[in-house]
Amino acid sequence: MRLYDYHAAPNPRLVRIYLAEKGISIPTVQVDITKGEHQSAEFLKHNPMGRVPVLELDDSTCLSETVAICRYFEALHPEPALFGSDAKNQAVVEMWRRRMEFDVALPAMMAMRHTHPMFAHEKQIEAYAELSRQRVEDTMQWLNGELGGREYIAGDTYTIADITALIGFDFGRIVDLRVPEHLPALWRWYQSVRSRPSSSS
Amino acid sequence: MRLYDYHAAPNPRLVRIYLAEKGISIPTVQVDITKGEHQSAEFLKHNPMGRVPVLELDDSTCLSETVAICRYFEALHPEPALFGSDAKNQAVVEMWRRRMEFDVALPAMMAMRHTHPMFAHEKQIEAYAELSRQRVEDTMQWLNGELGGREYIAGDTYTIADITALIGFDFGRIVDLRVPEHLPALWRWYQSVRSRPSSSS
Numbered sequence: 124m125r126l127y128d129y130h131a132a133p134n135p136r137l138v139r140i141y142l143a144e145k146g147i148s149i150p151t152v153q154v155d156i157t158k159g160e161h162q163s164a165e166f167l168k169h170n171p172m173g174r175v176p177v178l179e180l181d182d183s184t185c186l187s188e189t190v191a192i193c194r195y196f197e198a199l200h201p202e203p204a205l206f207g208s209d210a211k212n213q214a215v216v217e218m219w220r221r222r223m224e225f226d227v228a229l230p231a232m233m234a235m236r237h238t239h240p241m242f243a244h245e246k247q248i249e250a251y252a253e254l255s256r257q258r259v260e261d262t263m264q265w266l267n268g269e270l271g272g273r274e275y276i277a278g279d280t281y282t283i284a285d286i287t288a289l290i291g292f293d294f295g296r297i298v299d300l301r302v303p304e305h306l307p308a309l310w311r312w313y314q315s316v317r318s319r320p321s322s323s324s
Numbered sequence: 325m326r327l328y329d330y331h332a333a334p335n336p337r338l339v340r341i342y343l344a345e346k347g348i349s350i351p352t353v354q355v356d357i358t359k360g361e362h363q364s365a366e367f368l369k370h371n372p373m374g375r376v377p378v379l380e381l382d383d384s385t386c387l388s389e390t391v392a393i394c395r396y397f398e399a400l401h402p403e404p405a406l407f408g409s410d411a412k413n414q415a416v417v418e419m420w421r422r423r424m425e426f427d428v429a430l431p432a433m434m435a436m437r438h439t440h441p442m443f444a445h446e447k448q449i450e451a452y453a454e455l456s457r458q459r460v461e462d463t464m465q466w467l468n469g470e471l472g473g474r475e476y477i478a479g480d481t482y483t484i485a486d487i488t489a490l491i492g493f494d495f496g497r498i499v500d501l502r503v504p505e506h507l508p509a510l511w512r513w514y515q516s517v518r519s520r521p522s523s524s525s
Contacts, residue, residue, distance in 0.1 A: 171466070172423070184412060191418040198411035210399035211385060217392035222373070251452045265372070 125150045126192075127169060127177040132156060133232070133294045135176040136324060137189045140286050143321035145200055157241075190220075193283060205283045212278070219277035219284035226262040228291030230255035235298045252298075259291070259300055263309055270308035274315075281316070289316050326351045327393075328370060328378040333357060334433070334495045336377040337525060338390045341487050344522035346401055358442075391421075394484060406484045413479070420478035420485035427463040429492030431456035436499045453499075460492070460501055464510055471509035475516075482517070490517045 128135045128151040142149070154160045154175050161173050169177045170187040178186040178195065186192050197206050206220075207213035236242050237252035266288075270276070276284040292302050292313060302313045316322060329336045329352040343350070355361045355376050362374050370378045371388040379387040379396065387393050398407050407421075408414030437443050438453035467489075471477070477485040493503050493514060503514045517523060 172427075180412065184416070186415050186419055188419045188422045190422060191415045194418055195411055195415035198414065210396055211381065213399065214387050214392045214396035215385070217395055218387055218389045221389045221391060226373075246451075246455055248449060248451045248455065250447075250449045254447055254449065 124181055125152055125179050127152050127154050127166070127175050127179065129154050129156050129161075129175045132175060133228075133290050134174070134189050136293075137286055137290045138176050138178075138192050139324035140289070140321045141193045141205060141283065142196065143324045144203070144205060144281070144286070144319075145196060147196060147200060190283075205281075205286075207277070207282065216277045216282045216284055220282070220287050223276060223284050223287040223291060227259060227266075227288050228294065230258040230262075231291045231295040231298075231300060234259065234300055235294065238298060256298070256300055259295055263302065263306055266312075267306035267309040270312045275312070281319075285312075285316050289313075289322060325382055326353055326380050328353050328355050328367070328376050328380065330355050330357050330362075330376045333376060334429075334491050335375070335390050337494075338487055338491045339377050339379075339393050340525035341490070341522045342394045342406060342484065343397065344525045345404070345406060345482070345487075345520075346397060348397060348401060391484075406482075406487075408478070408483065417478045417483045417485055421483070421488050424477060424485050424488040424492060428460060428489050429495065431459040431463075432492045432496035432499075432501060435460065435501055436495065439499060457499070457501055460496055464503065464507055467513075468507035468510040471513045476513070482520075486513075486517050490514075490523060 126135075126138065126149055128139070130153060154166055156175065160166060161175055167173055169179060169185045172187060174187060176187070176189060176192060178192045180186070186195060194206065197204075207216035233255035234252045236245075237247045237255070238249060266276075273279060275281050276288055295301065302309055304310050327336075327339065327350055329340070331354060355367055357376065361367060362376055368374055370380060370386045373388060375388060377388070377390060377393060379393045381387070387396060395407065398405075408417035434456035435453045437446075438448045438456070439450060467477075474480060476482050477489055496502065503510055505511050
């Protein structure tokens with residue numbers, strides 16, 4: 124089993140943080156996306172979408188998509204439960220994971236994708252970057268209220284929803300979209316998750 | 325337990341198709357989004373994001389997000405398995421479900437959201453609608469190749485990945501983005517999943 128990874132990309136970082144929280148260590152292969160290695164014929168055999176990360180299993184099955192990879196490890200190593208405990212809690216965690224993906228990580232990525240010089244070879248729509256930026260800012264306000272009443276995004280324990288939100292907010296920093304200190308509950312949460320050893324993964 | 329639903333909206337339809345495939349029937353409450361009922365103070369108590377569907381459990385816990393709702397039922401009623409069987413197959417299904425969400429359903433929705441008069445009160449970016457439309461068309465080409473080799477999106481059995489893709493392609497029809505007959509494997513798949521009794525849900 125090995126993980127096709129790129130140390131400076133946010134999506135593989137989600138998997139790296141997840142694995143660090145689980146205490147799982149596996150061999151990795153670096154795919155330098157700044158050199159276009161994710162578009163090589165060799166890599167496209169592992170993922171026709173040309174995206175990292177990809178987990179290659181011992182039988183050569185290739186799993187792409189961060190959440191699919193994390194869920195695979197969750198099934199093999201259930202503890203500590205990062206996708207929730209019983210059926211109800213798992214559904215609550217999934218609800219929050221998705222909210223963090225669609226209202227933080229994805230728009231933060233779009234704010235970057237549609238303005239950053241790294242994507243200048245693709246069509247960039249500045250108005251969409253601006254709309255996406257606004258969505259992250261609106262989510263920050265709302266999350267600040269939510270986090271006034273609990274420690275983590277999906278409840279009293281750290282889960283995949285926290286990892287997803289952290290990845291998203293850290294992604295936003297590339298385009299100067301930052302968690303502001305004047306939102307105290309969100310700021311407290313952000314400092315708390317960033318200070319975990321896993322976050323340097 | 326009850327499901328806040330709206331009969332004409334695509335996201336709740338995903339849950340309705342899923343439940344029909346499972347043979348599960350639960351009471352529903354119609355939330356008419358064309359009349360703004362999803363933004364009422366009453367409904368926002370169930371989902372602060374103001375979106376249907378929402379599943380309200382008997383202990384008043386409210387689950388929003390289609391996939392979280394479906395996964396909850398999957399945990400309670402594992403058969404037939406619509407999220408995959410063993411750990412590896414579940415990861416493969418999740419990979420394909422996500423691809424169908426991010427490369428079919430989401431861009432089809434964006435192609436509509438950024439052009440349709442129903443969303444004229446929000447900021448609409450036509451160039452983004454066009455980019456999204458192109459993404460769905462590119463995915464159709466690619467999927468046509470993939471489906472030459474197997475019956476369903478994620479393998480030999482019908483799964484949540486097929487439901488997600490069907491919802492996405494049917495959503496596209498609103499803006500005249502249609503599965504074309506000249507892509508034979510995709511067309512065969514599309515006719516097959518559309519002819520299941522669940523698809524009229």
